[in-house]
Amino acid sequence: MDRVDAVVIGGGMAGLIAAWQFTRAGLRPVLLESRGYTGGLVAGSTIAGVSYDIGAEGWAVRIPDTEALAGELGLTVEYPRAAPSWVWFDDGPFAMPVRAILGIPADLGAPDVLTALGVEGARRAAELDSRPVPETLPADLGSLVEQRMGSQVLGRLVAPIAGGIHAADPHLLATEVVSPGLTDAVRRAGSLAGAVALLKGDGPVKPVVASVSGGMFLMPQTLAAQILDAGGRILTRTGARGLSRGGEGWIVNAASTHRGVDPALPPEPDGDPLDLTAPRVVVACSAVTARPLLGQVIDVDGPELTPGAPIAHVNLAIRAPGLDDSPRGNGMLVASGSTGVQAKALTHLSAKWPSLTASCPTGLHLLRISYGRGGQQAQELSVEQAVADAAALTGVSLRADQVVDSQIIHWTGALAPTTPETRSWVQGLHSRIADQQGLGLTGAWASGSGIAALVPHARRTAERLV
Ligand SMILES: Cc1cc2nc3c(=O)[nH]c(=O)nc-3n(C[C@H](O)[C@H](O)[C@H](O)COP(=O)(O)OP(=O)(O)OC[C@H]3O[C@@H](n4cnc5c(N)ncnc54)[C@H](O)[C@@H]3O)c2cc1C
Numbered sequence: 060m061d062r063v064d065a066v067v068i069g070g071g072m073a074g075l076i077a078a079w080q081f082t083r084a085g086l087r088p089v090l091l092e093s094r095g096y097t098g099g100l101v102a103g104s105t106i107a108g109v110s111y112d113i114g115a116e117g118w119a120v121r122i123p124d125t126e127a128l129a130g131e132l133g134l135t136v137e138y139p140r141a142a143p144s145w146v147w148f149d150d151g152p153f154a155m156p157v158r159a160i161l162g163i164p165a166d167l168g169a170p171d172v173l174t175a176l177g178v179e180g181a182r183r184a185a186e187l188d189s190r191p192v193p194e195t196l197p198a199d200l201g202s203l204v205e206q207r208m209g210s211q212v213l214g215r216l217v218a219p220i221a222g223g224i225h226a227a228d229p230h231l232l233a234t235e236v237v238s239p240g241l242t243d244a245v246r247r248a249g250s251l252a253g254a255v256a257l258l259k260g261d262g263p264v265k266p267v268v269a270s271v272s273g274g275m276f277l278m279p280q281t282l283a284a285q286i287l288d289a290g291g292r293i294l295t296r297t298g299a300r301g302l303s304r305g306g307e308g309w310i311v312n313a314a315s316t317h318r319g320v321d322p323a324l325p326p327e328p329d330g331d332p333l334d335l336t337a338p339r340v341v342v343a344c345s346a347v348t349a350r351p352l353l354g355q356v357i358d359v360d361g362p363e364l365t366p367g368a369p370i371a372h373v374n375l376a377i378r379a380p381g382l383d384d385s386p387r388g389n390g391m392l393v394a395s396g397s398t399g400v401q402a403k404a405l406t407h408l409s410a411k412w413p414s415l416t417a418s419c420p421t422g423l424h425l426l427r428i429s430y431g432r433g434g435q436q437a438q439e440l441s442v443e444q445a446v447a448d449a450a451a452l453t454g455v456s457l458r459a460d461q462v463v464d465s466q467i468i469h470w471t472g473a474l475a476p477t478t479p480e481t482r483s484w485v486q487g488l489h490s491r492i493a494d495q496q497g498l499g500l501t502g503a504w505a506s507g508s509g510i511a512a513l514v515p516h517a518r519r520t521a522e523r524l525v
Pocket residue numbers: 068069070071072073074091092093094097098099100101113114115116117118119297298299300325326343344345348349370470473474501502503504508509510511513
């Protein structure tokens with residue numbers, strides 16, 4: 060059995076950050092990753108010779124830690140070009156209100172809100188939101204918006220954004236996870252619009268997301284390189300399957316993995332065994348594998364996890380002069396129930412990110428056409444369908460023979476929504492793990508929502524164990 064300083068299970072962003080944090084304290088961690096690459100849901104590829112993100116493309120800037128980490132890693136941060144997002148309804152597209160959180164407007168009288176809701180709709184929402192705030196507010200985003208602003212605001216403004224970012228119905232999303240502090244701000248401001256205004260502050264609207272210049276995928280690549288430079292080890296195609304107390308504190312039973320039948324699930328660790336013992340273990344793998352591992356040492360009983368949507372992207376490199384003026388800003392979301400297109404979103408990647416604009420030769424555009432809503436079955440995808448959807452959404456005539464290169468990427472189940480039930484289950488897990496000396500749990504599902512929340516959580520988890 061190998062004795063090591065620390066074992067980190069899972070080589071996505073959370074595991075890489077935890078391992079990197081260990082190296083900052085002079086430790087030499089071993090990171091186990093069951094797939095053949097590190098980075099998990101942050102991954103890069105090349106299309107028409109241009110490197111770009113096929114997974115997460117950035118982080119929410121409301122939590123400053125990811126930007127700070129980028130600086131520590133020597134990476135340059137970039138912000139998307141200032142442009143509104145659009146939303147598509149069968150009755151016509153419109154630009155989303157700019158001063159808003161998850162589509163919830165800060166001012167129900169703003170011109171962009173009136174365009175989206177109509178004068179009468181905006182008036183009704185304002186009237187509802189002027190009612191006294193009750194003692195108890197609903198815990199899920201959908202019910203909160205419905206109660207304070209009505210179903211039109213929920214359906215036309217919030218559901219498309221929540222569906223786009225979290226791939227889930229707003230009723231499945233815990234408000235405190237997707238917009239921390241919002242519920243408390245409603246109480247302080249006396250209205251939901253007032254709460255959004257309070258949280259957004261005055262002054263020009265700042266970008267809500269940021270990324271790494273050159274691609275978000277550079278962050279896990281750099282983390283991995285710095286872990287190796289500091290003497291850490293990264294074992295890909297090696298999955299953890301056992302966790303127990305003993306040896307130097309903890310014993311991790313791992314084994315080499317083989318590609319499973321379902322590429323959406325982490326590969327099974329059923330090959331050559333590898334046993335490690337360490338005083339510190341961080342579990343940073345996906346919930347589906349973390350749960351049985353943790354179940355070997357603590358009680359993991361809790362709700363069944365809501366499966367993530369069958370997310371898939373058709374990425375196109377296309378030569379189309381009609382897109383030169385980026386007619387839909389940085390992209391658009393498609394309202395659920397729309398029949399005019401099959402896609403659920405379009406991102407004009409080469410217009411959105413300055414470094415990508417610079418990498419694309421003149422006239423070449425990178426589009427990401429997204430499919431797969433929560434609760435849907437995975438659908439057959441094709442470049443032809445994506446081109447037809449992109450043409451409808453942008454209002455530009457596009458043909459398949461203008462496509463220079465394309466990639467179809469599946470992320471089935473990758474983004475399981477954090478429901479109020481899963482949130483309290485995860486809180487319970489954390490308090491049980493706090494009693495286990497030398498054991499830590501992190502990862503997007505265990506720390507809140509997305510990269511912004513996992514970065515400080517993963518760093519703290521490792522720091523606590525040093
Ligand atoms: C298409 C897409 C777009 C996204 N866009 C954004 C965005 O713009 N902004 C944002 O903040 N977030 C975004 N996200 C979410 C974000 O990517 C994730 O929240 C984050 O990357 C998760 O990191 P993680 O390390 O917690 O998990 P993962 O990336 O899932 O990593 C977990 C790793 O553990 C490994 N593993 C599993 N079991 C074992 C085992 N037994 N032993 C060893 N290893 C194991 C897995 O193979 C995997 O590599 C997006 C996600 C997707 C899919």
